[in-house]
Amino acid sequence: MTGVLAERAVAGGSPEATSTRSSAGTTDSTVTPRDASTGISIDASTSTSITSAVGADTSTATGIGAHPAIGIAIGTGTGTAIGTAIGIGTGTAIGTGTAIGTGTGVGIGTGVGIGVGIGVDTATAAGIGVGADISMRTQPQSTQTKPHPTQTQPEIQTQQEHQRQTQSQTQTRTRTRTRTQTRTRTQTRTQTEAEARAALMRAADVGDPIMGRLVMQYGAPTAVEAIRARALPAEFAAQEAQRAREAQQDRAPDLAARLNAWHARLAAANPAADLEAGEKSGARLIIPGSPEWPTQLDQLGAGRPLGLWLHGTADLRFSCLKSVAVVGARAATSYGTHIAAEFGVGLSESGWTVVSGGAYGVDGAAHRGALAGDSPTVVVLACGVDICYPAGHDTLFAAARGQGVVVSECPPGVHPTRARFLIRNRLIAALSRGTVVVEAALRSGALNTVAHALSLNRHLGAVPGPITSNMSAGCHKLLRERKAVCVTSPEEMIDLVGVIGDDLAPQTRAPAVPRDKLNETTRKVLDAIPSRGGAGPASIAVVAGVSLDTALSALGGLAAAGYIERTTNGWRLHKQAASYRKAPDSAILEPPPTPELDPTDDPPFPDDDFRP
Structure with a gap:
């Protein structure tokens, strides 16, 4: 060609x-x-x-x-x-x-x-x-x-299909490689952030607001470097001094002394060893931004914990979406422990998580009640998650790890102090939608949790108790000052903290009696009938203030319903059978002797209620 x-x-x-x-x-x-x-x-x-x-x-x-x-x-x-x-x-x-x-x-x-x-x-x-x-x-x-x-048309289509598949595979490999690189970089940054926060949890006291503001403003890694260099940013120091002047504090915080204390503790900290030891024991550290981090803790501001150590099977964030804090006195009465257990069972069976501090008294009873249901329970400790305090609750904490989660902002191995108990209470109030106080004296740690709940605009309920009990004086004070809502059942607490229209408590009503169904005229006639003796229709009509025909009609209906009965002397109320309490089986009761009648006494009248 x-x-x-x-x-x-x-x-x-x-x-x-x-x-x-x-x-x-x-x-x-x-x-x-x-x-x-x-x-x-x-x-x-x-x-x-x-x-x-x-x-x-x-x-x-x-x-x-x-x-x-x-x-x-x-x-x-x-x-x-x-x-x-x-x-x-x-x-x-x-x-x-x-x-x-x-x-x-x-x-x-x-x-x-x-x-x-x-x-x-x-x-x-x-x-x-x-x-x-x-x-x-x-x-x-x-x-x-x-x-x-x-080339023929089928060969051309086959070649084009092969080219499209090759391009698709290339694009898929590229996307997978990009995601893997992004995930690796994210994991590296997260690991660095977690180690920095674990180190700061060793360096600073729990709930330290100055450390919280430093981390919020500059980040945890930068804060660690500043503490190791013993040089806080000049801008941060000026802001803290200005804040102290605006608050009109008598004594401004000594940043130099606090920095020296942070430096000494940080030098002895080993965050990598803490993370490794926690992983071996089954615990895990979550920090702000983690998938399991409860975002409601961000409302604490500078008092937000640097991180939380968790030990348990439940997811903390999902568990706290529908949660109620049950708090009360350690030296609770039998009434208080009974009510706390009922609240724990009722909330758990309704799908709500019970949050408490794991102490003796009301806390322990609430956790045990929650474990009887299907919902998880959250135990917030004032010590490390590897420390069992109180020691008598080791079995309770083990059960809580299996069905719920144990939470602490203290590193592993840290023992509780009085100050840590009070600071811990802010987490109990922040993790839950609302708090109910079962029993509390006028000077009680439960009222400290109440103060945190009110500052966070959380719902607050109080259970009334005997007015003679000192352990209920704190609840009565909250009710009298209208800081809390009176709740007497788990359903009422769910109604307080739940969704409007979905979690309504059933309305309690007085028991209905058959007499309530009578009309007004019939009730007047019934009220005019004597309970002893008898009365004729005419006298009943006069007393009831109705006509004779109306009285006769009402008497017939009342007799048919069993309200009244007819005697030789007229109409009277139907006598109800007397009910007596059953005697115990061990008691041997002899029949009472029948009194002998004196023949000289007059016989009783027919309308008298004679009982031998």
């Missing part, structure tokens, strides 16, 4: 070189422009292929290579333009020029032309098809290989 290729270029500038070589009946003409060129290429071939439509192709082509750029345009009736073409020929193409240009070509042909020579054309083409469908489309530059003209 012999092909003829002719190309004419009109350049924006003068060409640098023009070369023409011929070999074996093949003519190769190369024009090398200095700038972009606009050309018209016409390709004719004697191939035996037949095309059913005539198409026009407008393309912008750039060819780079050691051989001339040959553009072959195929027009289809559907308006599809193919801008990338590869020509394969049997002849030898000889050219010394390099063509770099941008041209506009129009190809008109009756088939697919196979040129003599090798040419590569990469183009961005817009084609206009003439046929049943006329469309315009811009085809982006692509590196996909154009199917060979001799």
Whole structure:
């Protein structure tokens, strides 16, 4: 097959070189422009292929290579333009020029032309098809290989499908690699943040507001570096001094002394060892930003804990979404422990988590009641999660780890102090939606939890007790000052802290008696009937203030209902059978002796209620 290729270029500038070589009946003409060129290429071939439509192709082509750029345009009736073409020929193409240009070509042909020579054309083409469908489309530059003209349609589809799968696999591997790198960087930052906060938990006291503000403003790693260098930021020191002046404190905090104490504790801390020991014992450290971190703790502001050590199976964040804090006296009465256990059982069976401090008295009773249900319980300690305090609750804490979680902001191995108990109470109030005080004296640690709950705008309930009990004096004071709502059952507490309309407590009503269903006239007639002796209809009508016919009608209905009975002396109320308490089985009761009647005594009247 012999092909003829002719190309004419009109350049924006003068060409640098023009070369023409011929070999074996093949003519190769190369024009090398200095700038972009606009050309018209016409390709004719004697191939035996037949095309059913005539198409026009407008393309912008750039060819780079050691051989001339040959553009072959195929027009289809559907308006599809193919801008990338590869020509394969049997002849030898000889050219010394390099063509770099941008041209506009129009190809008109009756088939697919196979040129003599090798040419590569990469183009961005817009084609206009003439046929049943006329469309315009811009085809982006692509590196996909154009199917060979001799390939069948199934082979072309298979090749395109393989290319799409290859691209999809490449994109998937790229996304996976990106996610893995991002996850690795995030884990590294999280590990660094966790170690820094674990070190600061050793350096500062629990709930230290100055340390809290330092970490909130500069971050935990920066705070660790500043403490090790014994140099707090000057801006931070100035802010603390200004805050002390605005609060009108008699004595401003000594930052230098506190910094020295932090430095000494930090030097002895080993956060990596704490994390490793906690992991071996089953405990875990969560910090702000962790998936398990309860966001309601952020309301504590500078008093927010630096981190929390957890030991248990329950998720702390999900457990605290529906939670109630049950607090009270350690030296609780039997009444207080009974009520606390009832609240624990009722809340747990209703799907609410019980939060408490794990102490003797009300706390322990509430936890035991919660464990009797299906919901988790949260034990907030004032010591490390590996320390059992009080020691008598080791079994209770073990059960809480299996069904709930034990929480502490103290590092492992730290023992409780009086100050830590009071600071711990803010976590109990912040983790729950509301707090209920079962029993509390006027000077009680439970009232400290109440103060934190009120400062956080949490719901507060109090259970009333005997007015003679000193252990209920604190609850009565809260109720009298209207700081708390009176609650007497778990349902009422859920109504207080739950969702409006969904967690309503059932309304209590007085028991209904059959007499309540009588109308007003019938009740008047019933009230006029004597309980002893008897009375006629006329006298009953006068006493009731109704007519005789109305009285007779009402008497018939009352008699049919069993309210009254008729005697020889008239109508009277129906006597109810006397009920006596059953005597214990061990008691041997002799029947009472029957009194002998004196024949000289007068017999009783028929209307008297004579009982021997």
